[in-house]
Every structure is written in structure tokens, then in C-alpha cells.
Amino acid sequence: MIKLISSDLDGTILKNGAQELPAGFCDIVKRLKEKGIQFAAASGRQYYNLRLLFDPVKDDIHYIAENGSLCVCHNQVISKGLIERDLGFRIFKAVRERGGCHCLLSCESACYTDSKDPAFIRHILDVVRYDMRIVDRLEEITEPFLKIAVCDFSGTDNIMAYFQKMFEAEIKVVTSGMIWIDFIAPNANKGTALANLAEHLGVMPEECMAFGDQYNDVEMLKFAGTSYAMADCAPGISQYSTDVTDSVEDVLKRL
The missing domain is CATH 3.30.1240.10 (Hypothetical Protein, Haloacid Dehalogenase-like Hydrolase; Chain: A; domain 2)
Incomplete structure (x- = not known):
């Protein structure tokens, strides 16, 4: 059973340079939470910006920001990577x-x-x-x-x-x-952050689902037991996922 979902944003949920979530996406996140499935936004974007994007559910989700250099769970920083x-x-x-x-x-x-x-x-x-x-x-x-x-x-x-x-x-x-x-930082990536978040929440890798489209998503896709590369992902990314999709929303609606 999937208990934790982590998804990249730009090129994955946000298509063609979009700067706003697709209509109804936060409603999907709310329904997932009602079913006991937690959601984490995983992005190269900053934590402040992610909270703006997910404003209707900003306190209901987790954050893997700065490409894994900052992981926040229930407003608590649980891991960070630093550059000398x-x-x-x-x-x-x-x-x-x-x-x-x-x-x-x-x-x-x-x-x-x-x-x-x-x-x-x-x-x-x-x-x-x-x-x-x-x-x-x-x-x-x-x-x-x-x-x-x-x-x-x-x-x-x-x-x-x-x-x-x-x-x-x-x-x-x-x-x-x-x-x-x-x-x-060498010890920071989305996969390490997702692993830290899952451990903090008591979730096993096989209970995680991840979505991504770029090379900065590879470790996250490899960590999650179920993972989706986007159909238009960068060359070679799909070899690290268990499946391919052209819509995060379609997959989430089936859960």
C-alpha cells in the first residue's frame, strides 16, 4: 500500500513553464490525505516558493526543497545539505x-x-x-x-x-x-531527502511512490518502490523508474 508520494514539479506536475498548479491538484492532495496517503513536493525550488504554490494545503504536505538540500516535515527541518x-x-x-x-x-x-x-x-x-x-x-x-x-x-x-x-x-x-x-552538496539529493522523510514518518521504501523527469530526480525514483518517469522525460531517466506516465494527476486519481 502506498503511504507517501513524492513528486517533482517543473516538467512533471508543472508543464510548459507553468508557475501555478493544475486546477484541482490540491483537491487531489486533500483526498489522498483523507485516505492516509501523505504528499511531499520535491523540487529545486525554495521552501518559501513551494509553500506559495501549495497554499491551500501548505500545512498538510511535506517539502523536499532545493533539490534535497532542505527537507521539512510538519514545519520541522529534518535534514539539510550544506556547501562549504x-x-x-x-x-x-x-x-x-x-x-x-x-x-x-x-x-x-x-x-x-x-x-x-x-x-x-x-x-x-x-x-x-x-x-x-x-x-x-x-x-x-x-x-x-x-x-x-x-x-x-x-x-x-x-x-x-x-x-x-x-x-x-x-x-x-x-x-x-x-x-x-x-x-x-555531495550528501544531498531528492532520494536522500525522501529516505530521511520516510524514516521520520515510519514509511518503508516499498510504500513510497515518486514522479520525476530530470537527472535531479534519479535518486528519488530509485528509492521509491513505485516510481514514474514522465513520458517526455530527459533521455535515460525512464530506466530508473518502474513505470512511465504523461500525467501525475491521472495516476494519483487511481489511488
Whole structure:
């Protein structure tokens, strides 16, 4: 019996760049809860933004935010992954030297950028609706670093190989949607966070279901006893899932 469902958002529940949940999705989550099935939103997005998206059920679900670097259960942080400050500083420097892309630093209280590009700032504040602070230099932030994201509006193909070559020996570098790559602490991913959440709730892996479409979902798909890759997922992702679907809602409605 499925007791815990964890789903990616962008490209999985949110299609074609959507920034709002499909109509009726929160009603599905409510019905699942009535049946004793818990739901976790698993995303590269920040915790604040996820609570906005799931506002009607924000206190009824769990959160795997920042691609697994922050896991929150009943408003309690149960696990987090941190990036060493020196490594973070070197990533900031590399982004500046590369040019043409923008850096977003995620911390527990907010996210920060030192980009002054108006289009990027509008995208984060008005489209994605993050709680973002603009600073002179990211190096001045004293909070622990949860995740570093880099945005290239022309697509990740232009930056993925570049940053992987520089940093993959020290930190996980993954795509997170069409225009983002994420630097994630080595011990943090959606699968580890889901495992921590399941253990906290007393749920076994075979009682978990997961949905995803990108490489940052692989560990989560592998952990869950039942898992679905989206039909339009990135190449190779479906080999890590037990099934394929083109609609999360259709699967959930059958439970």
C-alpha cells in the first residue's frame, strides 16, 4: 500500500513553464490525505516558493526543497545539505568569469543574487516568485549555503559541460529544468531527502511512490518502490523508474 508520494514539479506536475498548479491538484492532495496517503513536493525550488504554490494545503504536505538540500516535515527541518563556503566562493568566481549567466544562492531564510540584470531579477521575483534579496557580492552572505543555482536563459547546454568539468570532482552538478543547473552538496539529493522523510514518518521504501523527469530526480525514483518517469522525460531517466506516465494527476486519481 502506498503511504507517501513524492513528486517533482517543473516538467512533471508543472508543464510548459507553468508557475501555478493544475486546477484541482490540491483537491487531489486533500483526498489522498483523507485516505492516509501523505504528499511531499520535491523540487529545486525554495521552501518559501513551494509553500506559495501549495497554499491551500501548505500545512498538510511535506517539502523536499532545493533539490534535497532542505527537507521539512510538519514545519520541522529534518535534514539539510550544506556547501562549504570556500567551494561556494570558487563557484561564484567561476560564474562571473564565464559570463552570460546568473548565480542564485539558496540559504534557509531566503535566496540571494548579486546579478544586476533586470530580466533575471524580474524572472525570479515576478515569474518564479522567490523570496530573493539582491546584494553587492554573494561572498558577503554569512548564512550556511544550501544550494547554488546558475541560470542561462539560452539553455543549460551552454553551461553544463563547462561547470561539470570544473567542479564535478567536488560537488554534484545537475540540470534542474531547461535554463538552470544546480550545485548540490555531495550528501544531498531528492532520494536522500525522501529516505530521511520516510524514516521520520515510519514509511518503508516499498510504500513510497515518486514522479520525476530530470537527472535531479534519479535518486528519488530509485528509492521509491513505485516510481514514474514522465513520458517526455530527459533521455535515460525512464530506466530508473518502474513505470512511465504523461500525467501525475491521472495516476494519483487511481489511488
